[in-house]
Amino acid sequence: MHYNNIAFIGFGLIGGSIARAIRKYKPESKIYAYANNTSQLLKGKNDGVIDIILKEIDDSLTECDIIFLCAPVEFNEEYLAKIKPFIRKDSIITDVGSTKSSIHNLAKELDLDDIFIGGHPMAGSEKTGYEASDALLLENAYYMITPSSKTCNKKLEALKSIIEMIKSIPFIIDYQKHDKVVATVSHLPHILAATLVNLVKDNDYEDEVMKRVAAGGFKDITRIASASPIMWEQICIVNAEPIDAMLLKYIDMLKEVHSQLTSRSGIYINNMFEKSGEYRNSFDSNSRGVLISKHDISVHIQDKPGAISIISAILAANSISIKNIGINHNREKGEGALNISFYDADSCEMASKLLKEYNYRVI
Ligand SMILES: NC(=O)C1=CN([C@@H]2O[C@H](COP(=O)(O)OP(=O)(O)OC[C@H]3O[C@@H](n4cnc5c(N)ncnc54)[C@H](O)[C@@H]3O)[C@@H](O)[C@H]2O)C=CC1
Numbered sequence: 252m253h254y255n256n257i258a259f260i261g262f263g264l265i266g267g268s269i270a271r272a273i274r275k276y277k278p279e280s281k282i283y284a285y286a287n288n289t290s291q292l293l294k295g296k297n298d299g300v301i302d303i304i305l306k307e308i309d310d311s312l313t314e315c316d317i318i319f320l321c322a323p324v325e326f327n328e329e330y331l332a333k334i335k336p337f338i339r340k341d342s343i344i345t346d347v348g349s350t351k352s353s354i355h356n357l358a359k360e361l362d363l364d365d366i367f368i369g370g371h372p373m374a375g376s377e378k379t380g381y382e383a384s385d386a387l388l389l390e391n392a393y394y395m396i397t398p399s400s401k402t403c404n405k406k407l408e409a410l411k412s413i414i415e416m417i418k419s420i421p422f423i424i425d426y427q428k429h430d431k432v433v434a435t436v437s438h439l440p441h442i443l444a445a446t447l448v449n450l451v452k453d454n455d456y457e458d459e460v461m462k463r464v465a466a467g468g469f470k471d472i473t474r475i476a477s478a479s480p481i482m483w484e485q486i487c488i489v490n491a492e493p494i495d496a497m498l499l500k501y502i503d504m505l506k507e508v509h510s511q512l513t514s515r516s517g518i519y520i521n522n523m524f525e526k527s528g529e530y531r532n533s534f535d536s537n538s539r540g541v542l543i544s545k546h547d548i549s550v551h552i553q554d555k556p557g558a559i560s561i562i563s564a565i566l567a568a569n570s571i572s573i574k575n576i577g578i579n580h581n582r583e584k585g586e587g588a589l590n591i592s593f594y595d596a597d598s599c600e601m602a603s604k605l606l607k608e609y610n611y612r613v614i
Pocket residue numbers: 260261262263264265266285286287288291321322323324326327347348349350371372373374375376377378379380381479482486
């Protein structure tokens with residue numbers, strides 16, 4: 252199975268970015284797209300990203316080996332049901348939605364749980380639409396994959412290799428755990444950003460001085476307040492339970508800050524920033540993933556003695572200097588991911604090509 256014919260239902264920021272990346276790294280792919288926005292589809296066709304615009308959800312989908320659902324999460328669920336009659340048993344349906352349990356439950360109800368594998372790229376932006384899409388948007392970003400208990404290994408591996416091909420980092424996770432994780436690190440922060448901006452709006456002076464002088468810190472933490480209202484309405488409603496559980500914990504934290512401020516406890520405030528600073532500084536400095544410099548590659552190696560020395564010998568024999576080399580112990584890429592950085596782009600490209608010729612899997 253070559254997974255050559257790839258369909259997109261919804262063709263905006265994320266669908267467009269994945270399609271562009273597929274076109275870049277596997278130009279021979281045949282890309283089909285359907286969306287409720289014809290102008291985005293026409294642009295995609297003009298750019299050479301889309302081969303076939305689908306006017307309807309119909310049996311053209313039977314030709315497709317993998318179908319990406321890339322609309323807001325509630326619409327993805329509607330399309331899962333609509334496309335069911337046209338999908339081959341050996342195809343894969345995946346989605347890019349920010350919530351996973353609800354669509355997995357539906358897949359089970361529809362008896363599609365051997366065909367549907369959840370997906371969620373952990374990168375994006377506050378912008379929307381195909382116009383904002385970019386082949387490099389998801390590069391070096393984690394891409395969560397949520398298999399079901401009926402997902403077969405062959406399909407899982409196929410989806411993983413597409414994700415690796417577009418230079419994202421596959422991260423397999425249980426779908427219920429996924430929803431709790433993203434409720435905390437993505438959904439709640441979007442709600443906080445929106446409410447903070449609205450706090451300023453509702454409390455500013457007539458001359459809008461707050462808006463005018465809002466400094467870098469405020470802008471940094473509120474960029475995502477400009478995200479798509481329809482997309483976030485659907486995410487919040489579909490993932491309401493875990494978001495609400497974290498929101499309640501957060502309200503308790505704010506109440507504690509309020510109480511400590513009332514009693515003017517400088518020590519409490521100091522400790523609060525001490526604790527947060529230490530933890531925040533321990534985050535990966537490159538939020539888009541584990542590859543820090545532009546001249547890095549990651550090579551999958553078997554976990555056995557001598558594996559690293561073989562690779563360094565291949566590179567040395569071809570006069571390619573290594574700047575840094577080390578096993579990725581975080582296991583984001585699974586066991587045996589070796590990170591190598593080079594001094595310049597040419598060395599990096601040559602090394603990647605060479606190691607691939609030796610049948611190493613390089614991303
Ligand atoms: N924006 C982001 O940063 C990220 C978004 N996601 C997820 O990706 C999905 C898509 O988000 P974006 O690409 O950002 O949104 P977008 O607004 O840029 O694109 C949505 C696409 O779906 C189409 N669409 C909307 N309603 C439709 C309907 N009823 N029928 C057919 N097509 C319809 C639109 O025409 C557009 O092509 C969402 O499920 C979101 O949760 C995941 C990771 C990051």
